[in-house]
Amino acid sequence: KQEVTQIPAALxxxxxxxxxxxxxxxxxxxxxxxxxxxDPGKGLTSLLLxxxxxxxxxxxxxxxxxxxxxxxxxxxxxxxxxxxxATYLCAAxxxxxxxxxxxxxxxxxxxxx
Amino acid sequence: xxKVTQSSRYxxxxxxxxxxxxxxxxxxxENMFWYRQDPGLxxxxxxxxxxxxxxxxxxxxxxxxxSREKKERFSLILExxxxxxxxxxxxxxxxxxxxxxxxxxxxxxxxxxx
Numbered sequence: 729k730q731e732v733t734q735i736p737a738a739l740x741x742x743x744x745x746x747x748x749x750x751x752x753x754x755x756x757x758x759x760x761x762x763x764x765x766x767d768p769g770k771g772l773t774s775l776l777l778x779x780x781x782x783x784x785x786x787x788x789x790x791x792x793x794x795x796x797x798x799x800x801x802x803x804x805x806x807x808x809x810x811x812x813x814a815t816y817l818c819a820a821x822x823x824x825x826x827x828x829x830x831x832x833x834x835x836x837x838x839x840x841x
Numbered sequence: 842x843x844k845v846t847q848s849s850r851y852x853x854x855x856x857x858x859x860x861x862x863x864x865x866x867x868x869x870x871e872n873m874f875w876y877r878q879d880p881g882l883x884x885x886x887x888x889x890x891x892x893x894x895x896x897x898x899x900x901x902x903x904x905x906x907x908s909r910e911k912k913e914r915f916s917l918i919l920e921x922x923x924x925x926x927x928x929x930x931x932x933x934x935x936x937x938x939x940x941x942x943x944x945x946x947x948x949x950x951x952x953x954x955x
Binding site: 760762764769770771772773774777817819828829831832833834 | 847881883889931943944945947948951
């Protein structure tokens with residue numbers, strides 16, 4: 729069964745710290761992997777998309793990596809800010825052009841001023 | 842800016858009512874999806890569609906149906922709402938072949954069935 733796991737479920741850090749969120753997937757035959765941010769009561773905002781042929785993607789203070797052989801992806805957030813507080817979800821796409829996403833249950837990040 | 846728009850942010854409906862959740866995207870995406878999100882269970886796929894008038898069951902289709910009469914619009918229908926359908930509903934769209942676009946989600950509809 730294809731599963732996506734995110735550990736830890738919750739993380740609290742002081743402002744300014746660099747941090748890493750982890751995502752693991754059971755089947756390495758992914759099409760791509762996407763990281764999302766979700767604020768309380770809101771929809772999902774796409775942060776980064778990594779195709780299966782790529783090793784990493786960067787956007788501003790965010791860097792996502794993908795290691796298919798080990799079944800892992802990480803989201804690195806540099807110089808964290810209170811505004812980064814949210815739940816971060818990773819999702820693996822196994823279905824190709826018409827596939828749906830397999831989601832992890834998320835890591836709830838709290839950045840303390 | 843490209844968008845997926847869900848018509849309602851909050852809905853309160855009575856048990857047994859027929860409920861329509863509407864989703865519109867302006868990106869000319871072929872694929873559209875409906876998920877529900879519940880605490881501890883994460884996001885679960887209800888239905889998806891890869892073309893007009895086409896639909897496929899997801900992981901939890903029971904109690905739901907969908908309609909896709911136009912490419913840009915994908916409706917989720919609760920035939921007879923029940924309290925266990927109280928949830929956050931999220932619509933998403935994507936291109937066939939994915940490319941660099943990934944999935945785009947709407948803002949969600951928080952449905953409460955009383």
